Amino acid sequence: MSTRDIVHIALFAALTAALGLFPPLTLPAVGVAITAQSMGPMLAGALVGAKRGGLALALFYVLVAVGMPLLAGGRGGMGVLLGASGGFVLAWPIAAFAIGWAYQRARFNPGLPGELAILAVFGIGLVYLIGVPWISAVAGLSLSQAFIGSLGFIPGDLIKIAVVIAVTRTVRRAYPALSQGR
Amino acid sequence: MIELRDVTHRYGERVVLQDLSLRLEERRVAVIGGNGSGKSSFARLLNGLQLPSEGQVLIDGLDTRTEGKAVRRRVGFVFQNPDNQIVFPVVEEDLAFGLKNLRLPRDEIRARVESALARYDLTELREHPAHLLSGGQKQLLALAGVMAMAPAHIVFDEPTTLLDLRNKRRVARAIAELPQNVVMISHDLELLRDFDRVIVLDEGRIVADDRPGPAIDFYERRMA
Amino acid sequence: MILSDYIPGTGLLWRLPPGSKLLALAALGTLLLAVPRLDLAALTFAAVIALYLGSGLGWRVIWRILRPMLVILAVIAGAQWWLFDALSAAMVALRLAALLLFASLVTLTTRASDMIAAFERALFWLRPLGVNPAKVSLALSLALRFIPVLGAITAEVREAQRARGLERSVIATAVPVIVRLLKMADDIADAIEARGYDPAPQSPRPTGDTRP
Numbered sequence: 146m147s148t149r150d151i152v153h154i155a156l157f158a159a160l161t162a163a164l165g166l167f168p169p170l171t172l173p174a175v176g177v178a179i180t181a182q183s184m185g186p187m188l189a190g191a192l193v194g195a196k197r198g199g200l201a202l203a204l205f206y207v208l209v210a211v212g213m214p215l216l217a218g219g220r221g222g223m224g225v226l227l228g229a230s231g232g233f234v235l236a237w238p239i240a241a242f243a244i245g246w247a248y249q250r251a252r253f254n255p256g257l258p259g260e261l262a263i264l265a266v267f268g269i270g271l272v273y274l275i276g277v278p279w280i281s282a283v284a285g286l287s288l289s290q291a292f293i294g295s296l297g298f299i300p301g302d303l304i305k306i307a308v309v310i311a312v313t314r315t316v317r318r319a320y321p322a323l324s325q326g327r
Numbered sequence: 328m329i330e331l332r333d334v335t336h337r338y339g340e341r342v343v344l345q346d347l348s349l350r351l352e353e354r355r356v357a358v359i360g361g362n363g364s365g366k367s368s369f370a371r372l373l374n375g376l377q378l379p380s381e382g383q384v385l386i387d388g389l390d391t392r393t394e395g396k397a398v399r400r401r402v403g404f405v406f407q408n409p410d411n412q413i414v415f416p417v418v419e420e421d422l423a424f425g426l427k428n429l430r431l432p433r434d435e436i437r438a439r440v441e442s443a444l445a446r447y448d449l450t451e452l453r454e455h456p457a458h459l460l461s462g463g464q465k466q467l468l469a470l471a472g473v474m475a476m477a478p479a480h481i482v483f484d485e486p487t488t489l490l491d492l493r494n495k496r497r498v499a500r501a502i503a504e505l506p507q508n509v510v511m512i513s514h515d516l517e518l519l520r521d522f523d524r525v526i527v528l529d530e531g532r533i534v535a536d537d538r539p540g541p542a543i544d545f546y547e548r549r550m551a
Numbered sequence: 552m553i554l555s556d557y558i559p560g561t562g563l564l565w566r567l568p569p570g571s572k573l574l575a576l577a578a579l580g581t582l583l584l585a586v587p588r589l590d591l592a593a594l595t596f597a598a599v600i601a602l603y604l605g606s607g608l609g610w611r612v613i614w615r616i617l618r619p620m621l622v623i624l625a626v627i628a629g630a631q632w633w634l635f636d637a638l639s640a641a642m643v644a645l646r647l648a649a650l651l652l653f654a655s656l657v658t659l660t661t662r663a664s665d666m667i668a669a670f671e672r673a674l675f676w677l678r679p680l681g682v683n684p685a686k687v688s689l690a691l692s693l694a695l696r697f698i699p700v701l702g703a704i705t706a707e708v709r710e711a712q713r714a715r716g717l718e719r720s721v722i723a724t725a726v727p728v729i730v731r732l733l734k735m736a737d738d739i740a741d742a743i744e745a746r747g748y749d750p751a752p753q754s755p756r757p758t759g760d761t762r763p
Contacts, residue, residue, distance in 0.1 A: 211666035219676030222655035411738035428747035
């Protein structure tokens, strides 16, 4: 791993933290907030690939775990990670890795339908696959109850996918050297 | 001594430096030139951050291509934007970073950090977050971090471009006091008046190489 | 920007090694989730409150931590009550509150830098798997360094876009910020290498104890 890779990992961890500064929208259903922050794993995976993207979000998780208030709304610490939304944060490194893997397989040029599919399957589907059972365990709900409680977030997630596609395409045009890394 | 032998450097198709051969033996050498003249690439060749597409760069006889590690020990580098140079969140930690890379004993690291802090008036700020320093303090910290490593040569890439007049003078004074050999890339012609030698680059070639007075006159006429 | 919710102190909890506190947290979490009993949850909750008070952390700190969780706790307890009964609602709420308070206790009594150091030491055991602790700690420090810089860059770009009437466009803000960050990443990587950092050292992290 080159020095540049390490810098990119730190950078996307910090970027995910910065996305948390945008004011979140909380629906009081299950206490999971809609935040710009969940675009962090999508952007990291889509822009710098599996290894760097996944490690960036793992680094972000560690920073939150040691008590830095980097989650949306200025939350941080082990307490939050064990709470209701903890499973989503835990899912981010895995999602970033999977998104990066899929983008790399398409040589960072999957085409619009490809991008939509990758981000929907890994950026949303995979995250819910981990986050929803976590809620059900923490809140003592059944899986289906936890899932129905989370359905309200899907529209927000679709908007995020559109933003991520627009941003990554423009960034790649402005900075073509990026995809030349692995 | 710094020596370039038949150096050509390209980015893809674009030639940024063309067939340079030079020996820099003076204590204060400046390189000036317009935007895109190849100055920054020139600076980056001197400590092996970039390797020449063709030819050799020798630092005290060491080839940057084969002796990269030893070259970086001999050549310190101060960048234009200190925000990009300061690696660690706290002043003191950042100063220690380069020294740890030299694998010095712990006592020696501590001693060198102390003396660097004192020399650049940073002692009171040692536990200060680096991002809260003023622009001038940041550039002094960047310089202190390089100085603490005691290199034989220091390369500056436009060190005063982002500073106000007072900080510009303060950093210029710090540079003037350095015992090291200095190679400085700059747009700031005032800074170069008492240098030993000024090289003017244009489109990757040397178009003037003289004492500061005539070289700067030449440059000003050419840019007008 | 405050980067940690650490509260300075000198009591026993502050002097315990961070690793042992994290282990205790993991053990407690596992126990509570594996044994869903009201008496255990209530006992743990009381014990954690006692730990706070015994360490001089007072009700005000407890309230500060619990207050933002109250809505979530109420919703969860309400759902439990509606789906099952009052007892299981009390059990789930007490269990979650006890865990959240204990986890916060760990971060309240441990400096972030000590936690990172403990983390690096723990990574030592992963070295045979190809994890290099020196690289991890460099990445951690860089991330801490980037966060405030990023805030400043974002503010600058938003201001510039406001001048063009584009402040509401996420893309008009995000793209220049990310491009600038990537450019900055290249420069920082250069700067790190210019200061003698070797991305692939043959020997372990230079601790300063030995000469080459």
